[in-house]
Amino acid sequence: MSHVPLGSIFGGGAGNSLLTFLQHQDFLEIDLILPLFIGHVLKWPEIIVQARNQKPSSVRKIFFLPLPFDLCFEGAPSSYRAINAYFVNKLIAYIFLPVMKKLLQNKNYRFVYLNSLVLHDLIRSSEKKCVLHIREVVDYKYARYPKVIKNLEQAAGLIFIDYRTYKAYDKDSAKAPLPCHRIINNPFDMHLARKWHKEKRKIIAELNLTPVSEKIFVYIGNIHPIKGVDFIIKAFVYAAPPNSKLIIVGTGNNQYLEFCSSLSKKENVIFMGMLKFANMQKIYAMADYVLRGDPDFRIGRTTFEALYAGGSVIIPGCEEDLKNEPDLLPFRSRIFFYNPQDIDSLSKVINEASLLDINIKSQEMPSGNIDKHCEEMKNFIQTCLLIKTP
Structure with missing residues (x-):
């Protein structure tokens, strides 16, 4: 197994996808880095509590650190309170960035997996090979969008959840070829x-x-x-x-x-x-x-x-x-x-x-795609580890 830290905004669809993956994959040993929201400005989602209390067998340790997440996607929170909380936590995250770097340097990690586009700033900060999962569509009106592209260019690999998120990647703004990438659907178990x-x-x-x-x-x-x-x-x-x-x-x-x-x-x-x-x-x-x-x-x-x-x-x-x-x-x-x-x-x-009178709950269709997802993730990560990065 490879040792890998996972940085995650552990809530909503991204958190559900990550937890589902962790519960079923068997090819990685993982240290999980979860977001610590200073002062509980934002409440921990239920899924974080679930990760702490029912830790998947592949997870060795769980660390809590302020993460420098970047609200660069369409539909980002826009209320005054949410924006204030965002900037306060982002400032504190950058203060704690040396702690993050030291953690990554002291561990024998083969790569860093980032669970969401909002963590793109960690690609440059980690000094490790990074694989980033793009589950969001970037807001093209976002003032710092060129920086997002610049960070993504330095990744060892990019995973897009569907064709739309892949198509939205602004190749015209990129000054380097698109890194190793693949479209891999989210994991589902229903x-x-x-x-x-x-x-x-x-x-x-x-x-x-x-x-x-x-x-x-x-x-x-x-x-x-x-x-x-x-x-x-x-x-x-x-x-x-x-x-x-x-x-x-x-x-x-x-x-x-x-x-x-x-x-x-x-x-x-x-x-x-x-x-x-x-x-x-x-x-x-x-x-x-x-x-x-x-x-x-x-x-x-x-x-x-x-x-x-x-x-x-x-x-x-x-x-x-x-x-x-x-x-x-x-x-x-x-x-x-x-x-x-x-x-x-x-x-x-x-x-x-x-x-319509149709058999809505047909038992003929699959109830998930876990095996396929884990196999695709394994193959892609192994490919990324063989590629030299900037």
Whole structure:
């Protein structure tokens, strides 16, 4: 096994992906570096607690250090409080940077794996070979974007989660060829959702939902304008049958959250806040359709989680978008497209989906891609270790 430290912003989709990988991979011995948010300005997500209390067997030690994360992606937190917390923690992270460097120098690590684009500053600071996982789309209006590209050019390898994140890499701004890179989908394991689908009525009762005679639609993610949550609610309220439900799972800016809540006073739109991992699997188990309201074709974890759970998705885009996403093709019959930002188009799809009588929870489809993901990660990392870096 190789010894490797992993730097991680251990929350949200990136944290879920990393923890799933750690629980199943067997070719690396790992020291995990988790973010220490000074003064608890930002609360540790549940997934950090899970990593501490149920440490995967491949993890030798867990260190907590302030990490210099950089909010350089589309949809980054924009509230005054979030920005202040971000700058305070970033300043403290740079103060602690010598501690990070000493830790990396004193250990016999073969390389450093960075779990998110926001950790790009550590590529230059680590003085080790770095493999960085790009799960986000860079904000092209971001003032320090050229620095992001400069740091990425020095990586031993870049992993893109899908074709869109790869395509967004601004090759025209780069002054060097794209480093060794590969598109590798996130890891997914939705067998619990498959198992719990048989207890759908019980789950509905546990979550204090009234009985549902029609379909259950779900949105999962940040409550943020770029995610189009208000757009989804408007379309659902207009088109869905009275006995169907739209469940909104996630948190976000209070002002935008209140705006979204005001769009429907009906009982069939339910805001559930942030749920624990086990309850998230239950949400997928009872969901007939998971919706996304992005401004254009985007996949994200929720799309694959819904599909591997045996459900269907309603997403912006068209058939043409699937040609560069081979991992979606086996689920083609469960993907329903609408024209991006077109409320009439989404309303029509919601209405038609409400009337469909299809076997949503087919047991024929796989419930995850763990083995494939771990094998692809292993092969790519071994390739990166053979390459000379700047």
